[in-house]
Amino acid sequence: MTSPVTEPATIGEFRAAVREWFTHNDLSAGPDHSLDGQVAQLARVRRALYDAGWMRYGWPAEVGGLGGPAALRAVLGEEVASRDLAEPGIYSMIEVLAPTMISYAPPALAAEMVPLLLSGAEQWCQGFSEPGSGSDLASLSTRAEPHGDDWVVNGQKVWTSLAQYSQRCVLLTRTAPGHGGITAFFVDMDTPGITVRPLRTMHGIDEFAEVFFDDVVVPGDRMLGRPGDGWQLAMDLLPHERSTCFWHRVAFLYERLERLVGETATTTATTGAAGADDADLGAAYLALHTIRCRSHATQRRLADGARLGPETSIDKVLLATAEQRLFDTARDLLPGAVELTDPRWRSEYLYSRAATIYGGTAEIQRNIIARRLLDLGKE
Amino acid sequence: MDTAEHDLIVETFRKAMTGSSGAALDAALDELGWADLLAEEPDTAIPVVFTLLGETGSHASVLNDVVAQAGGEPLGTTVTLPFTGGRWVRWERADAPAAQPPSEGAGDLLDPTLPLRLAEPGDPDLHLAAARRALGWWLLGTGRAMLALAREHALARTQFGRPIASFQAVRHRLAETLVALEGAEATLNAATASPEPFTCLLAKAAAGRASLDAARHCQQVLAGIGFTAEHDFHHHLRRTLTLDGLLGSARDLTRQAGAHIREQGHAPRLINL
Structure with a gap:
């Protein structure tokens, strides 16, 4: 090369x-x-x-x-x-x-x-969510306590993607009460006291794991930022997640739409259902075009130096909606593929159900939009 | 055009539209230099004027000018335009005949304030891209007007001892409305930056769908008062349905988009980094 x-x-x-x-x-x-x-x-x-x-x-x-x-x-x-x-x-x-x-x-x-x-x-992983801290991430309770120059971590993470393959983990811990009491560490996954247990998922690809920390010793120079910077670190991820990551995912969904179009051409040749299917294909395509346009504008703003904020919750809802619509359309237009004959469509259809759950549920996004963008006051 | 100039244009046109509608607004827009603005700065003229028509709830016959300009025809003419269902209409440059109350008379239109009338079939080869984009902005403005009314109502209306805006079911409907409108706006901006016919078609479809969604959510939030003709909401609902049907409804255009990608075997990425 x-x-x-x-x-x-x-x-x-x-x-x-x-x-x-x-x-x-x-x-x-x-x-x-x-x-x-x-x-x-x-x-x-x-x-x-x-x-x-x-x-x-x-x-x-x-x-x-x-x-x-x-x-x-x-x-x-x-x-x-x-x-x-x-x-x-x-x-x-x-x-x-x-x-x-x-x-x-x-x-x-x-x-x-x-x-x-x-x-x-x-491979690296990100230890954020906990069994008791999903949408309410700031309530996390995995403890890190100082011990000489080191820190000792105890607790449990969940939904940690690729933990079983990872050499390192960006880990959020509790070092003091409140949002300002969250501290991040860069942890070697081969440190004694770390146990990884992959979760069985319904789509058959067990990329998420539970990670247990029992008296795990982390050197002080592996702290990311200063004590208490963890919440800000987590918030700073959003602009990255909601610019380049979203663009990649949209590109993937376009590829899947084209695959669907190709496979539908074969089925409609036998059933003659093209007219009815065009409305569904068009709706799936329009949803993808819409998030692509929105994501394009978001990346332009980021490149121009804008600070991304709660308005990216709109990108998140548009993307999740488009993804689920696409796979719903695939199931509609390729009858039996998900249930009987095609393991890839099946797995991806099932995974698309999570689009409105991971990265902040659709409900949390709508709460943010209502409070921060529409200024509707408190619930 | 810098931001200050742009804001000045917006405020000037908003003032004109707040005071008048129909033939009077046509005259006012002429005086404000609409024709020159459309010729010289179409990417400002179309979004500003059509969004404001939606936001203010006024109307003018300027869609004819956008179609005429795209076809190389002189401004000021009236063009026969396709409507959904294979029908054709003309947007007259006059006020609507004294409208009957909408519940009386089968000949009335859903939106009786518009000077629309059914017409014989017109030119099937009209250049509709720019006009679809313009209608998209109008639909977006109408959607925003409905969202503003529903938001205001949700904050002011008290039930069970608190504003209904504090109920999550209400908040989420309004949030969904904003998502739909913001998504449509992104497609309209994309169609302004790359005004190919297919990008404009998608923008009209997205804006029509968003405004229809806005109407559904906002009417539910407005509840009883939104069903009366004493509240402004119904004007925007009538406008939404009518503008959606003009030059192809969201449903028509979405189906066309689906047929297009099926025939091409390809889903074009119309906007790129």
Whole structure:
């Protein structure tokens, strides 16, 4: 693999160069759609894109990047999703993990660690949610107590994606009461006292895990930010999640819509149901076009230096609604595929049910919109 | 055009629309330089004027000008326009005939204040993209007007000893309305930046759908008062349904979009970073 010969000067040139590169470098996934297969494929894609330089664009030089705007990462992720090279949810985790390290880790630690993530050498996870703290994240109770220069962590996390594959974890702990009493650490997952138990999910891909911490000793220099910065760290993730990650997911959904169109062409040839189906296909497409336009505007604002805030809850609701509509349409237009014949549509249909749950439920988003955007006062 | 100039234009047009409607507003818009603005700054003229028509609840026959300009025709003409269901209408440059109360007479239109009348079929090759975009902005403005009325009502109306805006069921309906309108606005901005016919078609579909959703949610929040003709809401509901049908309803256009992607075997990414 070789590095890009010329520096792409614009986003359009970058996209063209990436596309050109992909014509010579086939990274298509193999037949193994299990989680093991997906994670191995993700590492392979990251490694190849890192070696070729593409994965380093949009990241600062201090952490091994080649610089340029964050939009380059959105474009690269779109090209990856459009080719179905990696599952977009796990591909995009980097978009929240790396910026956290850049903003909060001691610079030397970020410089040492972030390239391991970008290059696919390591997987990392994010220990936020707890059994008693879902929508109400700020109520989390996993304790970290000082012990000399170290901290000792006790508690339990849940919904921790890829914990069973991860070398490190960005972990939120309780060090004092209230929002200002949450402190984040960068924890090595092979530290004694950490136990990972994957959760069985209904779509058959067990990417989430429970993580138990029993007297886990974390060195003080692994604290991210200062004591009490954890809530701000969690809030700072939102702009990243709701710009590049969303763009990747939208690209993935366009790919699935095209797959549906292709498969529908075969079924309508036999049933002649095209007229009725067009309304459904059109509605699914319109919902995707709408979130794409909205997400485009959000990324423009971010690039222009705007601070993203509660208005991104609108992006979140539009995306979740579009995703569920698409997979509902797939089930409608490919009768029996989900229930009987097609394990991939089945798994993705089931996973789409979670779109209005993860990352803040649709109800929490609407509460934020009502309170912060419509100024309706308290409930 | 800088922000201050833009704001000045918005305020000037808003004032004109707050005072008048129909033929009088046509005349007022002429005096304010609508024709020059449309010719020189269409990307300002269309969003500003049509959104304000929706927000203020007034109306003017300027849609004819947008169609005429797109077809290279002189402004000031009247164009026969397609309506959903295979019908055609003309938007006259005059006031509507003295409207009967809507419950009387089968010949009345749903929105009796508009100078619309059924017409013989017109030109099937009209350039509709710009006019669809314009109607999209109008529908967006109408949706916003309904949301403003419902929000105001939710904060003022007290039941069970507290404002109904404090009930989550009410809050979520209003939040859904804002989501729909903001999504539609993003498609309209995209259609302004890349005014291809398909992008404009989608924007009209999104705006029509959003305004219909707004009407449904907002009327439910307004409840009894929103069913009376003594509250302004019903004007916006009538306007929404009528504008949705003009140049293709959300349902028509969505189906066309579906047919398009099925025939192409491809879902175009119309907006790119």
